[in-house]
Amino acid sequence: MSESQNSAANAATDGAIQADVVIIGAGPCGLFQIFELGLLGIHAHIVDSLKHPGGQCSELYPEKPIYDIPALPVCGAQELVDRLITQTKPFNAQYHMGEEMVELKALEDHTFLLRTSLDTRFHARAVIIAGGLGSFQPRRLSVEGVEAFEGSRVHYKVKSASEFTGKRLVIFGGGDSALDWTLEFAGRARSVTLVHRRPEFRGAPASVAKMHDLVAHGSMRYVEAIGHSLMTEGAEFRGVRVKRTDGEIEELPADHALVFYGLHPKLGPIAEWGLNIDKRAIQVDTEKFQTNIPGVFAVGDINTYPGKKKLILSGFHEAALAAFAVAARLNPAKKIPLQYTTTSPIMHKRLGVPD
Numbered sequence: 001m002s003e004s005q006n007s008a009a010n011a012a013t014d015g016a017i018q019a020d021v022v023i024i025g026a027g028p029c030g031l032f033q034i035f036e037l038g039l040l041g042i043h044a045h046i047v048d049s050l051k052h053p054g055g056q057c058s059e060l061y062p063e064k065p066i067y068d069i070p071a072l073p074v075c076g077a078q079e080l081v082d083r084l085i086t087q088t089k090p091f092n093a094q095y096h097m098g099e100e101m102v103e104l105k106a107l108e109d110h111t112f113l114l115r116t117s118l119d120t121r122f123h124a125r126a127v128i129i130a131g132g133l134g135s136f137q138p139r140r141l142s143v144e145g146v147e148a149f150e151g152s153r154v155h156y157k158v159k160s161a162s163e164f165t166g167k168r169l170v171i172f173g174g175g176d177s178a179l180d181w182t183l184e185f186a187g188r189a190r191s192v193t194l195v196h197r198r199p200e201f202r203g204a205p206a207s208v209a210k211m212h213d214l215v216a217h218g219s220m221r222y223v224e225a226i227g228h229s230l231m232t233e234g235a236e237f238r239g240v241r242v243k244r245t246d247g248e249i250e251e252l253p254a255d256h257a258l259v260f261y262g263l264h265p266k267l268g269p270i271a272e273w274g275l276n277i278d279k280r281a282i283q284v285d286t287e288k289f290q291t292n293i294p295g296v297f298a299v300g301d302i303n304t305y306p307g308k309k310k311l312i313l314s315g316f317h318e319a320a321l322a323a324f325a326v327a328a329r330l331n332p333a334k335k336i337p338l339q340y341t342t343t344s345p346i347m348h349k350r351l352g353v354p355d
């Protein structure tokens with residue numbers, strides 16, 4: 001590298017967290033990646049746009065049983081995540097949750113500069129993308145012109161509950177988030193109307209009962225409907241119109257709409273990083289699970305190669321081989337022997353197992 005390139009690289013990496021490896025995505029495969037790296041003595045930082053680890057297992061089917069994890073005839077999806085987190089504990093990975101990785105740049109010296117949505121920056125020697133189907137984004141209220149009010153009048157999460165105290169609220173959704181916030185704001189807000197498209201709710205039955213009780217006591221309203229359009233006056237938000245199940249359009253004047261339609265995964269920024277992508281998945285080799293950018297690896301649902309099957313157990317195998325490839329990259333002069341966890345004293349030391 002020339003001197004000027006060197007100083008540009010130094011300026012870019014100033015203040016960044018120095019990391020051997022950054023894992024993007026804390027689903028089951030990202031979590032197992034921590035373990036496989038840890039066995040080889042490599043510390044990892046792990047970043048996920050969700051507030052909690054677990055990826056699809058925790059977000060989409062936490063209560064469902066999984067039957068094809070080796071040696072666990074049946075295991076709840078959240079239980080699997082909890083077990084993986086426990087298994088990775090000895091390796092003290094640093095978790096950065098609730099941050100989407102938005103930027104990945106390869107530097108001249110073959111290291112990487114990464115930046116998250118909260119502006120956390122990493123200077124890493126290797127990157128492993130375990131991004132699954134992509135980062136989870138809120139499902140949006142599907143009405144014309146909604147973009148103009150998102151973040152100011154139409155919200156997909158509650159950043160600060162005090163913002164809504166004394167306000168007229170329309171809350172959309174039938175899951176736990178919608179019900180929990182409805183119960184929280186009934187009494188604190190000037191008015192609360194819950195809008196849900198059908199009588200069955202996905203949320204906890206006790207919350208549903210409590211909500212109906214509040215309606216019966218006149219503390220809030222419940223309307224069976226879907227969003228129809230926004231009520232606006234010039235550039236001002238005035239509320240929402242909903243289409244009720246009887247076909248009637250009803251106007252709901254409001255200061256804010258809170259929308260809790262759940263999350264869905266979106267490939268998002270990963271598509272912009274110069275990786276070879278085929279049908280929304282990153283192409284990798286099957287020796288190292290390395291992408292077209294040397295030093296950037298991809299494991300789990302996010303990758304593709306001939307014969308790929310999007311199964312947790314495939315991701316576990318990929319994580320093991322990617323860890324060996326990362327170890328070879330970080331220590332090119334060193335031979336990385338295969339060792340058994342059963343018998344290796346150094347692995348016992350890393351795992352905290354007394355010999």
Ligand SMILES: Cc1cc2nc3c(=O)[nH]c(=O)nc-3n(C[C@H](O)[C@H](O)[C@H](O)COP(=O)(O)OP(=O)(O)OC[C@H]3O[C@@H](n4cnc5c(N)ncnc54)[C@H](O)[C@@H]3O)c2cc1C
Nearest residue numbers: 025027028029048049055056101131132134135300301312
């Ligand atoms: C209903 C259902 C049932 C299933 N049952 C089974 C089963 O029985 N057996 C089986 O083997 N598999 C099953 N699967 C599939 C299994 O869940 C996936 O194969 C597995 O979750 C993939 O793990 P992953 O870690 O690769 O990705 P994911 O679980 O998708 O996790 C990826 C994580 O990366 C994060 N992420 C993505 N992009 C970014 C970014 N830019 N910045 C920060 N974070 C990011 C996401 O927020 C997410 O948390 C099932 C899937 C579903 C939906």
